[in-house]
Amino acid sequence: MVGAYEWLLALNAFIEYKKSANMMPKRCFLIAFRHARVLIFAFSTLILASQAGNAQVRLMLKKATEVQGSAPSPRLSDGSGAYATGKYRNLLAEAGHSNQEISAKIDQAFQQLFHGDPSTQAIYFSTGSNANGPLAYITDWNNHDVRTEGMSYGMMIAVQLNKKAEFDAIWNWAKTHMYIDDPKHPSYGYFSWSCKTDGSPNAETAAPDGEEYFVMSLYFANARWGSGKGIYNYKLQADDLLTSMRHKLEVTGPTKFGTRTVGAEVNEHAKMIRFVPDVMKEGDFTDPSYHLPAFYELWARWGPVADRQFWADAAEVSRMFFVKATNPQTALAPDYANFDGTPKQTKFAQSVNFGYDAWRTASNWSVDWSWWHKAPDEQALSDRIQAFFASQGMDKYGDLYTLDGKEIKGGHSTGLVATNAVASLAATDRRSKEFVKALWNTPVPSGQMRYYDGMLYLMSMMHVSGQYRIWSPR
Numbered sequence: 001m002v003g004a005y006e007w008l009l010a011l012n013a014f015i016e017y018k019k020s021a022n023m024m025p026k027r028c029f030l031i032a033f034r035h036a037r038v039l040i041f042a043f044s045t046l047i048l049a050s051q052a053g054n055a056q057v058r059l060m061l062k063k064a065t066e067v068q069g070s071a072p073s074p075r076l077s078d079g080s081g082a083y084a085t086g087k088y089r090n091l092l093a094e095a096g097h098s099n100q101e102i103s104a105k106i107d108q109a110f111q112q113l114f115h116g117d118p119s120t121q122a123i124y125f126s127t128g129s130n131a132n133g134p135l136a137y138i139t140d141w142n143n144h145d146v147r148t149e150g151m152s153y154g155m156m157i158a159v160q161l162n163k164k165a166e167f168d169a170i171w172n173w174a175k176t177h178m179y180i181d182d183p184k185h186p187s188y189g190y191f192s193w194s195c196k197t198d199g200s201p202n203a204e205t206a207a208p209d210g211e212e213y214f215v216m217s218l219y220f221a222n223a224r225w226g227s228g229k230g231i232y233n234y235k236l237q238a239d240d241l242l243t244s245m246r247h248k249l250e251v252t253g254p255t256k257f258g259t260r261t262v263g264a265e266v267n268e269h270a271k272m273i274r275f276v277p278d279v280m281k282e283g284d285f286t287d288p289s290y291h292l293p294a295f296y297e298l299w300a301r302w303g304p305v306a307d308r309q310f311w312a313d314a315a316e317v318s319r320m321f322f323v324k325a326t327n328p329q330t331a332l333a334p335d336y337a338n339f340d341g342t343p344k345q346t347k348f349a350q351s352v353n354f355g356y357d358a359w360r361t362a363s364n365w366s367v368d369w370s371w372w373h374k375a376p377d378e379q380a381l382s383d384r385i386q387a388f389f390a391s392q393g394m395d396k397y398g399d400l401y402t403l404d405g406k407e408i409k410g411g412h413s414t415g416l417v418a419t420n421a422v423a424s425l426a427a428t429d430r431r432s433k434e435f436v437k438a439l440w441n442t443p444v445p446s447g448q449m450r451y452y453d454g455m456l457y458l459m460s461m462m463h464v465s466g467q468y469r470i471w472s473p474r
Helices: 004-019 025-035 039-052 052-067 097-113 148-160 164-178 208-225 234-247 293-302 305-325 359-374 377-393 414-423 431-442 449-462
Strands: 123-130 133-140 144-149 253-257 258-262 407-409
Touching: 039 208, 052 305, 097 123, 097 164, 097 449, 123 305, 133 164, 133 449, 144 164, 144 305, 144 431, 148 164, 148 208, 148 449, 208 234, 258 305, 293 305, 293 359, 305 359, 305 377, 359 377, 359 414, 359 449, 377 414, 377 431, 414 449, 431 449
Parallel strands: none
Antiparallel strands: 123 133, 133 144, 253 258
């Protein structure tokens, strides 16, 4: 028997179909098929659709949900952070900088990274247009590829700074070249995590941090600008992708890079984001820097109704996970971790150490504190990690460390300086001001390594200035 949960998932697809006038019925039915967890229900829905027409199918689904009941929305606390108060700390203003200075600093960073010299400054590149409009990608200059990480970061930056043209061009490129729309493909409904700049794939599997930022930036775009049609129906696109992230069934099939088995991007039992949705020899595990409880709280309010309780639970789980995954003295997190918080050893050299991915973890818990004020442990973690880096020398700490604080590689990269400054949103010690000062005094990244450093620099400047905000639906 099909439960209310399954009916609701399919109903959501058909309701959204009504909102998007140019969405083809075939696409709608594919969504319903993917969202319905019971195969026979999806199959019978397709048959009825062809015989009775879309309106009667929607009526059938409406009656079914009335009989079966609907999934209740979770009872949520709004906390006492920026979501509840509407007030965002401006650490740069607190340091004595004027609003004019701050705006000029952020605009300079955006203009340089998006529209600066193409050889030494820019990471955003326009590539013509198609039927959906202009196309543009953000490239990892050092690795000569386009990643969902950077594309989704670029969309988040664009929506926060009210740059709709850049937002739409990036999304169009991602949907055109990175999105996997073949229902028979094991990664159907996801994005290839890496492509060449000509749009051909380097992989045909997903990296969930890209999908997470795609979803959140699309919800913010819907709230800030309103949804349009087709791929610019931001709300429908976010709902569809978020549902795939949780409910995609495990499928084995061919890709251009061999046979792959791909499933959901979350571990249902652990209620955590997975490192990848692929079934791998190393087993199932997570990446602490993928944990975004600040976003999950919003998905628990705005996402598909049937999944809201899951995301509410995931937010609480991630907050507890931060404590488990970080070293009790240094607060350093590993790049990869098991779901119990212990470091996950893989063939990747940095997997059990504080590596490049892990730079973002402190930023994630600090933004969560800023927006929600629900987990006081996040304040302790920020104090702890800043105390560690201060002990290493504010102007000379390295890039990579063992979790107990032994330096593996020097460098003092801008990306880490940036995320350490964001930790000041949760920190209570006055040393936090020194980390904000360090970011302010750091120039906009340029040259070979400007992609990752630049993305983290600009987003961090927006965070510490209160310009990275929650855009709620009207």
